[in-house]
Amino acid sequence: MALQVLFHLEFSPDDDPSEAFDLICDSFGAPESVREFARMLIAGVWSKRGELDKVIAQASRNWRIDRMTRVDRSILRMAVFEMMFVPDIPAKVSLDEAVELGKRSTASWITSTIRQSTRISRRLGREKMANNARYNPQELELKWQSFWENNNLFKCKEDTSKEKYYLLEMFPYPSGKIHIGHVRNYTIGDVVARYKRMCGKNVLHPMGWDAFGMPAENAAIENNTHPARWTYDNIAAMKAQLKRMGFSYDWDREVTTCNPDYYRWEQLIFLKMYERGLAYKKKTFVNWCDKCQTVLANEQVEEGCCWRHPDVEVSIKEMDSWFLKITHYAEEILDHCDKLPGWPERVITMQRNWIGKSHGAIIRFPMVQSDEVIEVFTTRQDTLFGATFMCLAPEHPLVKQIVRGRPQEREVLEFADRTLKMDRFLRTAEFTAKEGVFTGRH
Numbered sequence: 001m002a003l004q005v006l007f008h009l010e011f012s013p014d015d016d017p018s019e020a021f022d023l024i025c026d027s028f029g030a031p032e033s034v035r036e037f038a039r040m041l042i043a044g045v046w047s048k049r050g051e052l053d054k055v056i057a058q059a060s061r062n063w064r065i066d067r068m069t070r071v072d073r074s075i076l077r078m079a080v081f082e083m084m085f086v087p088d089i090p091a092k093v094s095l096d097e098a099v100e101l102g103k104r105s106t107a108s109w110i111t112s113t114i115r116q117s118t119r120i121s122r123r124l125g126r127e128k129m130a131n132n133a134r135y136n137p138q139e140l141e142l143k144w145q146s147f148w149e150n151n152n153l154f155k156c157k158e159d160t161s162k163e164k165y166y167l168l169e170m171f172p173y174p175s176g177k178i179h180i181g182h183v184r185n186y187t188i189g190d191v192v193a194r195y196k197r198m199c200g201k202n203v204l205h206p207m208g209w210d211a212f213g214m215p216a217e218n219a220a221i222e223n224n225t226h227p228a229r230w231t232y233d234n235i236a237a238m239k240a241q242l243k244r245m246g247f248s249y250d251w252d253r254e255v256t257t258c259n260p261d262y263y264r265w266e267q268l269i270f271l272k273m274y275e276r277g278l279a280y281k282k283k284t285f286v287n288w289c290d291k292c293q294t295v296l297a298n299e300q301v302e303e304g305c306c307w308r309h310p311d312v313e314v315s316i317k318e319m320d321s322w323f324l325k326i327t328h329y330a331e332e333i334l335d336h337c338d339k340l341p342g343w344p345e346r347v348i349t350m351q352r353n354w355i356g357k358s359h360g361a362i363i364r365f366p367m368v369q370s371d372e373v374i375e376v377f378t379t380r381q382d383t384l385f386g387a388t389f390m391c392l393a394p395e396h397p398l399v400k401q402i403v404r405g406r407p408q409e410r411e412v413l414e415f416a417d418r419t420l421k422m423d424r425f426l427r428t429a430e431f432t433a434k435e436g437v438f439t440g441r442h
């Protein structure tokens with residue numbers, strides 16, 4: 001009824017609201033108790049419409065109030081009026097009512113506008129309604145962030161009455177400054193943490209620093225400082241930035257991987273793995289920069305040169321390296337691929353391919369004029385008699401040995417050296433044409 005009267009007044013603003021009201025109420029045959037409430041609503045909305053329109057205009061900057069449909073405008077005014085001036089109607093009821101009324105037109109827009117209006121009216125307080133509201137992050141965010149901190153709002157305590165929820169995004173490398181990738185990543189996690197907390201879960205949302213990294217040493221040399229100092233200064237700066245973002249971390253749980261109180265556990269795990277033969281040493285080929293005096297990851301080699309020293313060609317060094325025997329767990333991980341509910345099939349397939357389990361046999365080929373044997377793994381031993389040659393990878397330990405003192409020695413070693421410098425992924429990729437040279441051995 002009230003909507004109909006307000007809608008009518010939109011067309012004929014000079015009509016007397018109470019007269020229009022009586023007319024429409026009669027046609028509805030409404031009882032007096034309902035009339036009373038509707039009369040109050042209409043009188044209120046109509047007399048305060050200037051004030052209400054200001055709130056609505058602030059809440060939906062992209063819409064102009066004079067360009068809304070009359071129905072939308074009337075619904076909005078009614079809901080905002082109830083929210084601001086009728087304290088015994090909860091905002092949720094006004095909102096539901098408005099959405100119900102607006103369903104045939106633009107319910108989602110009305111919902112968001114009303115929600116905004118609720119926020120704005122709460123912030124301003126009713127008497128300040130007419131003032132222009134401005135969002136002041138320095139004032140508002142710092143106020144609430146210090147309130148959260150002083151009240152230990154995000155501290156996670158043991159509480160068996162609540163369901164546990166552990167949320168860890170990832171620990172950043174303390175490079176010195178938070179970048180927009182961090183902001184994006186940690187904002188997504190924070191939204192989840194806050195949502196789960198609101199759902200009544202006991203949320204543990206920690207933060208820490210992946211603080212052992214090769215760049216630390218080089219940065220320290222460049223800045224003429226100690227790597228520890230450089231690292232801890234960076235952590236302090238980045239922590240301040242994360243705090244200013246207002247993320248809901250329990251900072252009492254902070255870990256820093258270069259702290260002895262953290263890495264003693266890594267060392268313990270490593271020793272346990274070593275004792276059980278799961279950590280072992282093996283010679284392997286690594287990328288080496290003479291200027292950095294360090295090993296480089298494949299991603300740090302750019303067009304054959306060091307990423308930090310474009311004038312220094314990366315050499316391939318054979319070095320002792322530590323390996324973890326993850327193949328030992330291939331079967332177990334594979335079995336568990338079938339026990340991951342809700343995982344996309346695509347990801348499960350990638351996981352299976354990565355584990356790369358295949359059934360086959362190791363064939364041992366004896367070498368002519370030598371005691372050496374070359375072992376080849378094949379899944380197709382039935383095709384063995386069709387084999388015409390076999391290839392050794394450039395890093396194969398036999399390569400140097402079997403060409404020693406032979407006419408092919410120089411050509412083979414040069415080829416191996418050149419191939420080893422190629423990107424390992426590209427070298428073995430399907431689309432790369434395969435090259436090789438004859439070793440002279442059979």
Ligand SMILES: [Zn+2]
Binds near residue numbers: 306
């Ligand atoms: Zn370098």
